[in-house]
Amino acid sequence: MAEGTGDPSGPIRVLLADDHPVVREGLSAMLESAEGITVVGQAGSGEEAVVQAVALRPDITLLDLRMGGMDGVEATGQILRQVPGCKVVIVTTYEDDSDILRAVEAGAAGYLLKGSSRQELIDAVQTAARGETVLTPSLAGKLFRSRTVEPSPLSGREREVLRLVGRGLTNSEIGTELFVSEATVKTHLLRSYRKLGVSDRTAAVMKAMERGFLS
Structure with missing residues (x-):
């Protein structure tokens, strides 16, 4: 279990941050259907994600790469500085290598495409909670080729x-x-x-x- 809960027997606590409410609700529904995962909050901007992360101390924050105002890269850095036990996973529709690399260099535990399946999403949360790396194979391959x-x-x-x-x-x-x-x-x-x-x-x-x- 990740460090944020302080309870290794408790569920993995997830914060969702995306500027599209429909996306947040979809991700929330998929995660809440999994045993051992609970969504503790949602945020619609990078600034709000930082505030929510500090208040809620989630184990995992699933963070959109591009939002109005503070982007996912800056939000990643701020969350990890202010909530050291939290792991950030970037969830994005974009495949621009430089942006993804910037986010990982800021400390993100990895990245996932929004088109990923329910099981891929759940696996990513569980993998990040164990302190391991989350890499979407198609994007990893893109980095290799480009x-x-x-x-x-x-x-x-x-x-x-x-x-x-x-x-x-x-x-x-x-x-x-x-x-x-x-x-x-x-x-x-x-x-x-x-x-x-x-x-x-x-x-x-x-x-x-x-x-x-x-x-």
């Missing part, structure tokens, strides 16, 4: 680890997959962070994809 490949500073093993992070595996699962210890996985990740100039696993995967290192 970038010019440059020489990679990452070792072969570091690239392998980041590919598995991109698939949503935990450090322990990556260690099992690669027949190394969890501590070794963490070492590879820390080296990747330094080489890529990032501070977390999601941003590392996104930056490596953006620069063509995982193709």
